[in-house]
Amino acid sequence: MTTSTDAPAAAVRLSEVARTYGRGPAAVQALRTVSVDIPDGSFTAVMGPSGSGKSTLLQCAAGLDTPTSGSVRLGDTELTGMDENALTRLRRGRVGFVFQAYNLVPSLTVRQNVGLPLRLAGRREDRARIDSLLEKVGIAGKGWLRPAQLSGGEAQRAAVARALITAPDVVFADEPTGALDTVSAAGVLELLRRCVDDAHQTVVMVTHDPVAASYADAVLLLADGMIVDELVAPTAARVAERLSALGGRPGTAGRDGGRSR
Numbered sequence: 001m002t003t004s005t006d007a008p009a010a011a012v013r014l015s016e017v018a019r020t021y022g023r024g025p026a027a028v029q030a031l032r033t034v035s036v037d038i039p040d041g042s043f044t045a046v047m048g049p050s051g052s053g054k055s056t057l058l059q060c061a062a063g064l065d066t067p068t069s070g071s072v073r074l075g076d077t078e079l080t081g082m083d084e085n086a087l088t089r090l091r092r093g094r095v096g097f098v099f100q101a102y103n104l105v106p107s108l109t110v111r112q113n114v115g116l117p118l119r120l121a122g123r124r125e126d127r128a129r130i131d132s133l134l135e136k137v138g139i140a141g142k143g144w145l146r147p148a149q150l151s152g153g154e155a156q157r158a159a160v161a162r163a164l165i166t167a168p169d170v171v172f173a174d175e176p177t178g179a180l181d182t183v184s185a186a187g188v189l190e191l192l193r194r195c196v197d198d199a200h201q202t203v204v205m206v207t208h209d210p211v212a213a214s215y216a217d218a219v220l221l222l223a224d225g226m227i228v229d230e231l232v233a234p235t236a237a238r239v240a241e242r243l244s245a246l247g248g249r250p251g252t253a254g255r256d257g258g259r260s261r
């Protein structure tokens with residue numbers, strides 16, 4: 001992680017991004033001048049107390065929300081000023097999303113869900129790629145089931161496969177393990193880690209869980225709409241300690257189950 005004045009390859013660059021919701025006395029400054037470079041091929045966790053602006057940061061970085069001021073770049077592409085059609089194309093082609101609630105389409109099979117981003121992007125269904133992704137995320141035998149027939153961990157693995165189908169530059173994950181038990185969560189976090197280590201993709205993940213954050217290369221700590229700290233090569237214990245100093249919910253702070261690095 002570097003400040004945006006340096007110039008290594010950045011998968012995502014936020015420059016003086018601010019996001020205010022509402023107007024007048026009721027206005028909420030969700031982000032106040034956030035500047036950060038997220039390096040290509042890195043795994044970054046975003047943490048901070050509830051309401052500190054984590055999801056807003058993720059949504060602005062992913063082109064799902066438009067900053068009130070400042071600029072967002074994905075690789076060489078400046079998002080600021082793009083119209084909604086161009087943003088939609090960019091999101092469909094170059095960005096993958098994983099959400100806490102999986103967001104799979106209940107009426108479609110797992111295979112159809114995984115292939116959906118290709119169809120939405122007007123691309124040919126690539127059966128071999130769907131098969132290989134189902135294999136990669138460990139649910140090769142579940143492709144013909146509907147989402148309701150999957151466990152939470154399997155559903156999130158399917159959601160990760162769907163996020164990867166277009167081979168996106170960046171995968172954005174908002175609390176991807178928030179609804180999972182410890183073992184399923186570890187499986188999903190290993191998958192995200194492998195996206196970075198094996199496929200050189202970039203992962204940006206919002207989490208409340210210090211153990212989840214310990215899978216990342218670096219943790220950005222937000223408070224009151226600003227980045228107030230960054231931990232490199234984080235352990236769960238260090239993250240929990242730093243988070244509780246900020247007044248955040250320590251999550252699984254008692255156990256240092258993170259990867260020792």
Ligand SMILES: Nc1ncnc2c1ncn2[C@@H]1O[C@H](COP(=O)(O)OP(=O)(O)OP(=O)(O)O)[C@@H](O)[C@H]1O
Nearest residue numbers: 021022028029030049050051052053054055056057
């Ligand atoms: N669409 C919106 N309209 C008005 N206010 C919003 C909107 N979205 C977020 N906010 C406000 O912006 C602030 C930051 O919200 P955000 O969801 O980014 O925080 P967060 O750190 O992700 O919180 P949590 O951990 O509770 O999910 C909060 O005060 C929130 O109420």
